Amino acid sequence: MKKSPVLRFSGLCAGLLVSVLASLPALAVETVEPGSLTIAFSGDMPGTGYQDSKMVGYDGEILQQISEKLGLKVKPALMEWSGTIASVQAKRVDVMAGTMGWTEQRSKIMALSDPIHYFKNGITQTDKTDWHSLKDLEGKKVGTITGFSFIPEMRKIQGLTVSLYDTSDAAVRDLLSGRIDAVIGDPPVMQYAISRNEQWHLRFNAFTDNNPDFPLLTGLGQVVFGFNKANPALVAAVNEQIQAMWKACEMRKIGARYGLTQDVWYVPEGKDLRLGVDRPADWTLPGCK
Numbered sequence: 001m002k003k004s005p006v007l008r009f010s011g012l013c014a015g016l017l018v019s020v021l022a023s024l025p026a027l028a029v030e031t032v033e034p035g036s037l038t039i040a041f042s043g044d045m046p047g048t049g050y051q052d053s054k055m056v057g058y059d060g061e062i063l064q065q066i067s068e069k070l071g072l073k074v075k076p077a078l079m080e081w082s083g084t085i086a087s088v089q090a091k092r093v094d095v096m097a098g099t100m101g102w103t104e105q106r107s108k109i110m111a112l113s114d115p116i117h118y119f120k121n122g123i124t125q126t127d128k129t130d131w132h133s134l135k136d137l138e139g140k141k142v143g144t145i146t147g148f149s150f151i152p153e154m155r156k157i158q159g160l161t162v163s164l165y166d167t168s169d170a171a172v173r174d175l176l177s178g179r180i181d182a183v184i185g186d187p188p189v190m191q192y193a194i195s196r197n198e199q200w201h202l203r204f205n206a207f208t209d210n211n212p213d214f215p216l217l218t219g220l221g222q223v224v225f226g227f228n229k230a231n232p233a234l235v236a237a238v239n240e241q242i243q244a245m246w247k248a249c250e251m252r253k254i255g256a257r258y259g260l261t262q263d264v265w266y267v268p269e270g271k272d273l274r275l276g277v278d279r280p281a282d283w284t285l286p287g288c289k
Helices: 005-023 058-069 081-089 104-109 168-177 187-195 232-247 250-256
Strands: 036-041 049-051 054-056 073-078 095-101 117-119 122-126 141-145 161-165 202-206 221-227
Touching (some): 036 058, 058 221, 081 095, 081 104, 081 221, 095 187, 122 168, 122 187, 141 168, 168 187, 168 202, 187 202, 221 232, 232 250
Parallel strands (some): 141 161
Antiparallel strands (some): 095 221, 117 221
């Protein structure tokens, strides 16, 4: 039986409505300030910075692109590293960035994103030494940044004295002045600074150890963003964009602008400590060769 003109018209209108709705952008995710993504960051390059109304740095550019994809304006919240996690927990910001490594402890207090790149920790030192192992640091005075996850492991190294700093700049200044023997900081931050200051005569050696008793110091590191656990929709939306950027190898393109060209930043090698903690046992790390 033929449909009446009215029914055919109704069906056409319904089809057009479905098509229009499908073409509309998804509803914005809930954020601290509607329409904006408030980002806590410390300003350490090449991780994060803010210039010309945009996030810059490796972590910063990734968040800038994700914000634009989600239809959100970036709202910067520059602060000391030690205050970033507390700001996320207190819901003063939506996300924290700044080459933060994944740890099980952090996964209990924050929702941690999929990795945006990988790293291996190492020793920043003067070119008069060539240390590359945990044993090389025994009996030394070593600086690091307050709040870093591997500090308890540093304290387990025989005879090592830990000096804590609020910023990487302060730690490097004490290294250059001879007040400390070495620095263990964010690998990309250290390499970026050294590459632009040859007059410092510093070097960065990645740990050659693969010691299961020191997994955070010597194991595979994953750089992640931190969110409040009460906003899973935002975390899911950001992770979706991170996965899309990995598939397009966008992570390498961004990293190349900040001197991060080696495979170690983009090809995961080593045990994934997240499995069974904040990721299912069959979850696979993203990468780009």
